[in-house]
Amino acid sequence: MFGAALAGFSRAAALDPSWPEPPQRERQLLDYLERLTTLTSNKGKVRGRRLRSMLSSLSLAALGPCVEARFCSPSGRAGSLEPRDLAGLAAGRNTGVAALGKVVFSLASSDHMAFTFGLVDSEETCWPVMVYNSAESWGVLIGDSVAIPEPQVKLHSLTHKDQTIEFRSIRVDSPLLLIVNGKRQGAACQTAASVTYRPQSD
Known part of the structure; x- marks a missing residue:
């Protein structure tokens, strides 16, 4: 995903050097990844x-409704979810489990990036979580407990202009899917869908 975007920006810049947006977007994305x-x-x-103190307050209570027998998962599965450490997650959708951890950093969303935060589990493993379609007013704070039902794990490996970047992340299509400090998120946390059209002069 990121590699294709960077390659696309570079290609667009080469085809039309007078167009300033592609190199700007390329730099923004590289800065974000770095x-x-x-x-x-x-x-x-x-x-x-500080990290040990933060994790000592992490408990199964932070799973909130995920432990209820009637909980409906993103996949449509009904039933409680089993907590699982980040290292135990496989690539793709992890059905029947929930990732649980503490927030240790956040990157506010921009026009082109998902809201991103770092999640550390009880084993002190840290992965970034990318939340799409979040309202500008929504976010999580350092120290918040976050549960992610049936996390969707993405593996990233890309090389761009002699720079290699590799990491794993969790993709969340809407903040409505998250459980923060044991609670579901309200409808106001999700942005409404919109389409933007910008004509380019010849």
Whole structure:
């Protein structure tokens, strides 16, 4: 996904050097990926005693409705979900389980990026979570407990202009799918769908 986008921006810039948007978008995306991988490897600079203290307050209560027998998962499955560490998740949709952890950093969404935050589980593994279709007013705070029902894991490996980037992430199509501090998110957290058209002069 990211590799194709970067290649597309580079190709567009080569075809029309006078068009400023493609190189700007390319730089924005590279900056985002660089910040994301740095924050993830550093656990958002939350370390040592502070991280252990944060994780000590992480409990199964943060799963909220995920533990209820009548819980309906994103896949349509009915029944409670089993908590699973990030390292135990497979690529793709992880049916019947929920990822659980603490927020250690966030990257506010822009016009072209998903709202992204870092999730650290009880084993101190940190992965970025990319939340799409979130309202500008929505977000999570460092220290929040977040459960992700049936997490969708993405594997990223790309090389662009001699720069190699590899990481795993969790994709969330809507903040309505998240459980934050044991609670479902309200309808106002999701942005309404819209279509933007921008004509380009010859």
